[in-house]
Amino acid sequence: MIALSLAEIAEVVGGQTYDIPDPSAPVTGPVVRDSREVVPGSLFVAFAGERADGHDFAAAVVEAGAAAVLASRPVGVPAIVVEDVQSALGALARHVVRRLGATLVALTGSAGKTSTKDLIAQVLRRKAPTVFTPGSLNNEIGLPLTALTATEETRFLVLEMGARGIGHIRYLTGLTPPKIGLVLNVGTAHIGEFGGREQIALAKGELVEALPEDGTAVLNADDPLVRAMASRTKAKVLLFGESDEADVRAENVRLMDSGQPSFRLHTPSGASDVTMRLYGEHHVSNALAAAAVAHELGMSADEIALALSEAGSLSRWRMEVTERPDGVTVVNDAYNANPESMRAALRALAAMGNGRRTWAVLGKMAELGDEALAEHDAVGRLAVRLNVSKLVAVGGREAAWLQLGAYNEGSWGEESVHVSDAQAAVDLLRSELRQGDVVLVKASRSVGLESVAQALLATGTEGEVVAR
16 A cells, blocks of 8 residues: 555544554555454454454454554554444545556456456556456455555556446445446346346446546447447447457457467557467457557557467466366366356367367356346256266256256257265266366356365376466
8 A cells, every 4th residue: 555654544534543652653564354464564454244343353463563453443452443444445445546646447247357357457567567456356345455455656456346236336436436447248147136137237337437538438349238338438438349340359269179269459559469378268358358458558469469368367266277187177167157157168168178078067156036047047058059078067956957958958868967066066077087078167156166176186196287
């Protein structure tokens, strides 16, 4: 964080200081909410959660070196006390961002946010110091904590913004006003919470509404609901996609036998070839989005293409490909799932098969509401249409729908099996996998299917990570 004294922080957040011997003492470390992340000079933010109350750790974090605690009540150690800790954290982030000389890039979308954010960060940090959202910390707590890691040297701040309803992105942009706003897509993720794709589009479009007139809205030309957001902003509009009308577009897209995409990148400043280390054709759209942002910030087509070709996945359990010594390839994409990302992962699996046996170990896609049965059925059917050798549906009702879709689409019903839990899936795979097989593991985060991938990789000698 930029240098601020405890007295300055108290003034910014409208708090009262308690038990602080020297209000002029600076906060020299990061702002954290996890007591395990405290280092000397930190500001510890005490949230009262369902499982633990951060205030109970106040004495321990100060003993570990924290300069003070941001709290909602006096805690007997140096503290800045406020009425609402979350609002105070947001106010502090807003203050710091205003003082920075950095360009703020914000992005949202139904699918691909984290992968695209990681690509943007890897491209931009070749140009100048860049701070970006770690993992998927894209909510009203994670976003300000990320913004507060920026320093005077930061030139680009890349922030992922999630939404669970109307008004959420508007709130986040109020904390960290973007100069460039990127909307990737409007899909069916969280459709049960929103009530329809039009409502999702309404929420996602709050990002472009927050842009200043001298800002830039980067919009997906291939998604009609996103493209229509051009009418909701006074900022410049830059389109990306495979459409001929896109300002930043891809030509000659192909998926190599490894499952990695390549394409010819075209930008207003030139064209260059890209061969990605990431797996799956869906990453082409993500790469184009990142290229559009980088172009807007002054990078050449050759610079962008080189950075995209060398970029990897910075966030765990997202198409994380590991090859075991026996030749079995495990694709751990278990961080989360929605219908769009499921389809993309299955297509990547089919491409990676290339004559090898392929296994799709899939579980529930959460928060689909009334669309849940149809979407799970469709994913099961797609697995068969793509000639995936076997679908292993893991879990309860939704998994049964996956398996039923595959059964109804298949010829003899041998293409799929339904098992009760992750351990049953592991037992099945351990008994039936053979050299050269490719296994995809994917479900919504709540299912915890990463344990299947981890168990498979723990079988025998640890595998070599061939791409991350």
